[in-house]
Amino acid sequence: MDSGNFPVTVKRSEVVAALLPVQEHWLPMSNLDLLLPPLDFGIFFCYKKISLSPENMVAVLKKALAQALVSFYPLAGEIVQNRHGEPEILCNNRGVEFRHAYADVEPKDIDLYRPDVSVHGKLVPVKKHGVLSVQVTELKCGGLFIGCTFDHRATDAHSANMFLLAWAEIAQAKPITRLPSFRRSLFNPRRPPQSHKSLDKLYAPRLSMPSSPPPDDHDHLISRIYCIKSKEIECLQSDASYNGTIRSKIESFSAFLWKSIAATCDDRSKVVKLGVVVDGRTRLSNKAMSLESYFGNVLSVPYVEASVGEIQTTPLKDVVDMVHECVAMASTAEHFLALIDWVEMRRPNPAVVKVYCKDENDEAAVVISSGQRFPVQELDFGWGKPDFGSYHFPWGGETGYVMPMPSASGNGDWIVYMHLKKRHLDLIETRAPHLFRPFSCDHL
Structure with a gap:
């Protein structure tokens, strides 16, 4: 089999929202966010053979994700334009696209050297809506592939790392090491502005x-x-x-x-x-x-x-x-x-x-x-x-x-x-x- 030509079957597609209700509100972008064009970036990680059943692992991930979105609620929202044509995050808890998939391939046969053919759109989802999309793919051997796609306008790598770590901590019933802050006033311009x-x-x-x-x-x-x-x-x-x-x-x-x-x-x-x-x-x-x-x-x-x-x-x-x-x-x-x-x-x-x-x-x-x-x-x-x-x-x-x-x-x-x-x-x-x-x- 070509190491990029393996079938991926979506077993279930759903939306995971924050476990607790979120009061709908608008979260403005900071001036530094506004420098980012509409780009998505992916992060993926692979676990080899695991003793747990795929269904149990997916259940753990979904439950922990719903809990993590309580603190990281902008990830469950969507980016829309305000009246000035600038992007803002509508924190409405529309949820995160979550797909459970199966790939008929062993980890050793996935050509990770060429992610364009083996990972993109197969193991890392192409985000269609919202701020975050997640795909959990069980592999032929019992291993697991987790792929996440983030809207870069809402998060940089540091922020994505913070969310992933909190997600893993919640899955193990541990307290979150670092709760996120969305305090945009930290990046208010000076009065008057002093550009260089x-x-x-x-x-x-x-x-x-x-x-x-x-x-x-x-x-x-x-x-x-x-x-x-x-x-x-x-x-x-x-x-x-x-x-x-x-x-x-x-x-x-x-x-x-x-x-x-x-x-x-x-x-x-x-x-x-x-x-x-x-x-x-x-x-x-x-x-x-x-x-x-x-x-x-x-x-x-x-x-x-x-x-x-x-x-x-x-x-x-x-x-x-x-x-x-x-x-x-x-x-x-x-x-x-x-x-x-x-x-x-x-x-x-x-x-x-x-x-x-x-x-x-x-x-x-x-x-x-x-x-x-x-x-x-x-x-x-x-x-x-x-x-x-x-x-x-x-x-x-x-x-x-x-x-x-x-x-x-x-x-x-x-x-x-x-x-x-x-x-x-x-x-x-x-x-x-x-x-x-x-x-x-x-x-x-």
Whole structure:
């Protein structure tokens, strides 16, 4: 059997609402939420053979989900437009799409290296309504696959992780470690707004959603998942550090990937853009206020660009300095306060990060987000931790997306989801096979 060509049968489809009634109300988006276009992102995790019956496991998941939605009630709502044409969350407890499915396949036969054919729309649902969609798929061997699709306008990865962890804790009758906060006033603009002109280089008015180019065999974006060994990550970090300056693993990896993409291009005048997602929670938190429990988007995406020739000839340690400076620019409270003000001065006109807008001379543009806080080892619903977990984010347009996250093994390895042009992925694999190892069941 083709590892992507296995049948998935939906046994039951229903809607799971919050266990307790919710007073219908509108939850406005913060200015940082408004920077997100209508995009969905997926998270999935796999459990190998479990002693419990599938029906019992699904019952546990549904019951715990209904309880979790009491605290995470916006996930049971829907996103609608207000009179200004801006999105808001209508908290009406319409519920979460919940599907119980069966896949006639063993875990070892699922080609997780190619999630476009094995996961997308099969094991991770395509969300049709609401803010969240869930699919629980029992496998031929008695294993279980849980796939969730979130509306990115309502939640970032930090918030999704917080919900997943609470869902698992409730399933085990444990108290929720972190109750969510939806206090939008934390992101009110200053009076008067104090925007920085530097933000005009990072963000632009959003006229429409970038559309994906028509697929062909050489230039369309595809998704692949790799396993990178911990020793290789440490070697990469060592190569990128110098004179007592220790760069982070994600900065070192980002610089290496930036150089790797540039190395695949022969036209040295072309430009490669690299964006890095920065979470503003720690930047905006202080002794009087912590944003660790805040549910919503607290993100900025600064980016750096250079010609193919410049990237190719610049040593890795200098390229990682460029990445570090890019991240540092957005790693201050003032950057996020100014970004909130920048959005306010342009409302209700939507905006988008510029790295998502392709120029004629661009060879490639890619955004890297660190999923190192993905709590894959803590997602125990009562039958043990997952054997595998990953994001799945084929977000459309022509900008790539990369998300490294910890392996469920807990040994320091990374699972790296990459959504890039096929030719770039093929050449990167060829040039660095020691680093980018296609994920297989052998890694479970």
